[in-house]
Amino acid sequence: MRAGLPDDEAGDKRSAARALREAVKSLDRLAEFADVLMPGDAEEPILPPELIGVIHDWLREIRAKKDLAAVGLKPRSTALLFGPPGCGKTTLAWHIAMRLGVPLVSVRTESLVSKYVGDGERNIAKLFDALATTKGQCVTFFDEIDSIAMKRDSVGGSSAGQGMIGMLNVMLRRVESFDGICIAATNRHDEIDQALWRRFGIQIKIDMPGAEERFAIIRRYLCPFDLDD
Numbered sequence: 001m002r003a004g005l006p007d008d009e010a011g012d013k014r015s016a017a018r019a020l021r022e023a024v025k026s027l028d029r030l031a032e033f034a035d036v037l038m039p040g041d042a043e044e045p046i047l048p049p050e051l052i053g054v055i056h057d058w059l060r061e062i063r064a065k066k067d068l069a070a071v072g073l074k075p076r077s078t079a080l081l082f083g084p085p086g087c088g089k090t091t092l093a094w095h096i097a098m099r100l101g102v103p104l105v106s107v108r109t110e111s112l113v114s115k116y117v118g119d120g121e122r123n124i125a126k127l128f129d130a131l132a133t134t135k136g137q138c139v140t141f142f143d144e145i146d147s148i149a150m151k152r153d154s155v156g157g158s159s160a161g162q163g164m165i166g167m168l169n170v171m172l173r174r175v176e177s178f179d180g181i182c183i184a185a186t187n188r189h190d191e192i193d194q195a196l197w198r199r200f201g202i203q204i205k206i207d208m209p210g211a212e213e214r215f216a217i218i219r220r221y222l223c224p225f226d227l228d229d
Contacts, residue, residue, distance in 0.1 A: 027103060027105060027130075027134060027138060029130040029133070030105060030127065030130050030131070032111065032126075033107055033108060033111045033112060033123065033126075033127045034105045034106055034107045034108060034111075034127070035105075035106045035108065036103050036104070036105055036106075036138075037094055037097070037103060037104040037105075037106055038103050039097055039098040039100075039101055039102060039103060039104075040098075041094075042091075042094040042095050042097065042098035042104070043091060043094070043095070044095055045088045045091045045092045045095050046088070046209065046213050046216045046217050046220065047088070047092070047213065048207075048209075048210060048212075048213060051204070051206070054204060055092070055096065055204075058076065058079065058202060059096070059099055059100070061075040061076060062075045062076075062077070062100065062181065076201030076202050077178070077179075077180065077181050077182065077201065078175060078178070078181075078182045078183070078184075078199065078200045078201045078202070079182075079183045079184075079200055079201065079202045079203070079204055080145070080183075080184050080185070080186070080189075080192075080197065080200035080202070080203045080204070081093065081183065081184070081185040081186075081204050081206055082185070082186050082187075082189035082203065082204070082205055082206065083187070083205055083206035083207055083208075084187060084206075084207070084208055085187045087206045087207065087208060087209065088206060089143070089185040089206050090106070090141070090143060090185065092206065093106075093139065093141040093183045093185065094106075094141075096139060096181075096183065097138070097139035097141075097181075100139060100181070102137050102138050102139055103137075103138045103139075104138070104139050104141055105131065105134075105138050105139065105140045105141065106141045106143065107127065107140065107141060107142045107143070109142055109143065109144055109145065109147045109148050110147065111123070112124055112127065112148055112167070113147070113148065113167070114163075117163060118163075118166070120148070120163055120164075120166065120167040121163075121166045121167055121169075121170045124148075124167060124170045124171060124174060125170060125174070128174045128178065131178070131180060132179070134180070136179060136180045136181070138180070138181075139180075139181045139182075139183060140178075140180060140181065140182045140183070141182075141183045141184070141185070142182070142183070142184040142185070143184075143185050144185070144186060144187070145184035145185065145186050145192065145196075146186045146187075146188045146189075146191050146192050148164070148167050148168065148171065149168055149171060149192050149193055149196045150164060150168075150191050150192070150193065151191060151192070151193045151194070168193055168195075168196065171196060172195055172196055172199060175196070175199045175200075176199055184200065215229075
């Protein structure tokens with residue numbers, strides 16, 4: 001017998017590696033608006049058990065895409081992470097991408113905004129057009145999504161305010177029609193326009209770490225030093 005993986009499993013791994021290489025090549029077009037973080041560099045977040053359960057359930061749902069399609073259903077493909085700053089929202093998004101074996105496209109939302117009328121809308125369209133070429137072989141992450149998705153009645157009637165509304169309208173259409181995994185994060189969820197909030201299939205609150213999580217975080221980052229409990 002030949003050592004190694006069975007032919008079908010080896011073929012699946014080769015196909016996945018090839019798809020990843022092609023996705024990375026396509027992602028070069030996104031350098032203007034995003035940083036590409038590879039799955040092998042991700043760190044596992046330290047989270048409370050109930051939050052881990054929510055993430056695992058969502059990942060199982062995503063991986064069951066073919067089974068769900070057989071009965072006319074689709075997995076939820078969009079998530080909004082919200083909570084205080086510094087609680088691991090970016091780390092969690094990167095970890096989800098790693099679990100799915102694809103890069104994380106971390107969008108620099110400030111790069112989408114422009115002082116020129118119409119440029120912000122065009123930048124968002126350009127970003128999503130480039131993402132479409134990856135054929136779903138990445139996870140898209142919008143950090144501080146509130147910077148381009150504030151409530152429409154709070155931005156005012158100036159040209160800048162109208163530009164923000166225009167960007168929000170494009171985001172609404174693009175997120176709704178996006179054929180891929182999209183995660184957004186915010187520290188100010190109360191300021192996000194409710195229409196965009198509803199576009200995300202799952203909303204996940206990331207709280208400040210509890211005592212057990214803080215203990216685990218300290219232990220991780222003190223390594224290689226080891227203190228008693």
